[in-house]
Amino acid sequence: MRLRVYVAEAIRSSRANVAISVAATVTVLIAVLLLGAFIPTFLAVQSTIDDQKAKLDISVYIKDEATVQQVQGLQNNIVGLESEGLVREFSYVSKDDALAILREQLRDESVLDELASNPLPASFEVLPVDPADNAQIVGQLEGHPAVHEELGVEFEAETTNRFLDVVTIVRWVMLGLTLLLLVAAVLLIGNTIRLSIFARRREVEVMKLVGATNWFIRWPYVIEGVLCGLAGAVVAVVLLLALKLGVVDPLSDATDSGLSDDGTASISFFSLALILILAGAVVGAVGSGITLRRFLRV
Amino acid sequence: MVVFDEVRKIYGPDSVGIDRLSLNIEHGEFVFLVGPSGSGKSTFIRLLIKEIDPTEGTITVGGRNLNTMRRSKVPYLRRSIGCVFQDYKLLPGRSVYDNVAYALQVTGESPRGIKRKVPEILSLVGLSEKGGRMPTELSGGEQQRVSVARAFVNHPRLLIADEPTGNLDPETSIGIMQLLYRINRTGTTVIMATHDREMVDKMQMRVIALEDGRLVRDQRQARYARADEGPVGSSPAR
Numbered sequence: 001m002r003l004r005v006y007v008a009e010a011i012r013s014s015r016a017n018v019a020i021s022v023a024a025t026v027t028v029l030i031a032v033l034l035l036g037a038f039i040p041t042f043l044a045v046q047s048t049i050d051d052q053k054a055k056l057d058i059s060v061y062i063k064d065e066a067t068v069q070q071v072q073g074l075q076n077n078i079v080g081l082e083s084e085g086l087v088r089e090f091s092y093v094s095k096d097d098a099l100a101i102l103r104e105q106l107r108d109e110s111v112l113d114e115l116a117s118n119p120l121p122a123s124f125e126v127l128p129v130d131p132a133d134n135a136q137i138v139g140q141l142e143g144h145p146a147v148h149e150e151l152g153v154e155f156e157a158e159t160t161n162r163f164l165d166v167v168t169i170v171r172w173v174m175l176g177l178t179l180l181l182l183v184a185a186v187l188l189i190g191n192t193i194r195l196s197i198f199a200r201r202r203e204v205e206v207m208k209l210v211g212a213t214n215w216f217i218r219w220p221y222v223i224e225g226v227l228c229g230l231a232g233a234v235v236a237v238v239l240l241l242a243l244k245l246g247v248v249d250p251l252s253d254a255t256d257s258g259l260s261d262d263g264t265a266s267i268s269f270f271s272l273a274l275i276l277i278l279a280g281a282v283v284g285a286v287g288s289g290i291t292l293r294r295f296l297r298v
Numbered sequence: 299m300v301v302f303d304e305v306r307k308i309y310g311p312d313s314v315g316i317d318r319l320s321l322n323i324e325h326g327e328f329v330f331l332v333g334p335s336g337s338g339k340s341t342f343i344r345l346l347i348k349e350i351d352p353t354e355g356t357i358t359v360g361g362r363n364l365n366t367m368r369r370s371k372v373p374y375l376r377r378s379i380g381c382v383f384q385d386y387k388l389l390p391g392r393s394v395y396d397n398v399a400y401a402l403q404v405t406g407e408s409p410r411g412i413k414r415k416v417p418e419i420l421s422l423v424g425l426s427e428k429g430g431r432m433p434t435e436l437s438g439g440e441q442q443r444v445s446v447a448r449a450f451v452n453h454p455r456l457l458i459a460d461e462p463t464g465n466l467d468p469e470t471s472i473g474i475m476q477l478l479y480r481i482n483r484t485g486t487t488v489i490m491a492t493h494d495r496e497m498v499d500k501m502q503m504r505v506i507a508l509e510d511g512r513l514v515r516d517q518r519q520a521r522y523a524r525a526d527e528g529p530v531g532s533s534p535a536r
Contacts, residue, residue: 203389209381211373211376211377
């Protein structure tokens with residue numbers, strides 16, 4: 001019974017203060033829009049980093065003339081490094097495997113049919129625990145009799161280091177952006193709520209004089225906050241969907257058509273929308289509920 | 299109904315609201331609270347509805363000790379006291395009907411009870427036809443009638459009016475006074491703070507006079523000023 005009174009009050013009140021309701025809704029809309037654009041970006045960057053990190057492996061190329069014993073010995077060395085905790089895992093890639101992998105990576109396989117014989121060497125693909133240890137691993141394996149004289153043990157020291165630097169910078173930038181965004185959203189929402197409560201100071205004062213309990217006064221405002229939060233979040237989600245369908249999806253389709261297929265993980269739009277709408281409602285409710293406290297002490 | 303026992307309210311080192319005030323207002327009385335601006339009338343009223351707490355002394359309203367009353371119980375105290383103010387304090391953006399209905403909603407009154415009681419009280423204050431109007435569409439006297447209707451719709455045992463005629467012309471004031479008088483006749487205690495000398499003289503009710511927060515006179519069937527002070531600006535033969 002009470003709930004009906006509260007909801008009716010909330011709707012009445014948001015109608016009576018259209019300008020402020022709109023301001024609150026738009027504020028939530030902007031905050032949610034930023035958040036909604038940011039979360040997938042953050043996830044994509046993180047996933048790209050992980051992806052690239054996994055590619056920072058060491059290729060130990062084996063010369064075609066190496067004997068079985070020599071290859072066995074090389075493998076034992078790598079197993080040794082694994083037990084020292086430097087190597088996470090390794091795998092043997094035969095000449096045929098190497099060709100198959102290349103074939104998979106190329107969209108146009110016909111170029112391979114031109115080859116008379118398989119020019120690719122067999123190799124051990126060694127994945128370090130920490131790419132920063134690559135130099136040490138390379139030092140231990142280089143010069144082994146089974147290792148290919150020209151190709152040797154390959155890892156791109158410069159690329160690895162640069163990549164690790166970039167990762168660090170990207171992490172900090174992301175963290176900074178997140179904080180900045182959060183602060184901006186909180187200030188924006190807090191300001192709007194203060195504005196709306198200020199407009200209602202007199203109303204709240206009168207309600208208290210008539211003998212309304214704090215919660216009787218507060219519930220309609222909380223519900224109103226939820227409604228504004230929900231409205232803002234829903235509009236933001238619709239805008240995000242439009243952005244995704246209109247801009248992001250065509251773009252990522254375009255990049256996917258390159259030579260390789262990358263499997264960057266991303267959050268599904270549905271769960272993202274759900275999180276954002278929920279966040280909007282919570283921000284609206286908590287915001288108006290808390291700010292009202294100051295004015296209830298009459 | 300209302301008992302003040304040695305009540306003091308000090309706002310600051312040089313600002314005394316009420317000073318050692320003791321008085322007793324019986325159930326069903328009609329009391330005028332008079333005194334110049336800053337004499338403590340408003341402080342008295344704010345203490346009664348526990349908007350502020352006394353610095354010293356005890357206040358009892360309807361048998362309830364306000365000093366020991368918990369904050370959470372204050373809304374229930376206020377529902378048992380009707381309040382009428384000089385500036386009406388109506389909820390803006392709500393119709394006359396909704397303003398009165400709000401006082402009932404607060405108490406958890408059923409929609410059916412609200413539908414029955416609001417028209418009843420609106421007809422009592424003579425605003426039956428104006429339930430759908432907004433406060434801004436009404437004259438000052440009409441707004442004050444709405445305020446009285448809201449204060450009385452719960453049939454409180456105590457009704458407090460703080461300068462209810464302060465913004466109204468004499469003729470309109472008489473209407474409001476008649477309304478308050480009728481409410482008093484139903485057994486409701488009425489305390490009215492006022493500057494309206496003529497009205498007080500005409501009504502011949504109990505007069506409590508304050509000055510600098512102190513009780514200077516408490517007299518039954520009295521006039522605004524003491525008889526020996528002589529009338530100021532109004533004829534004695536009324």
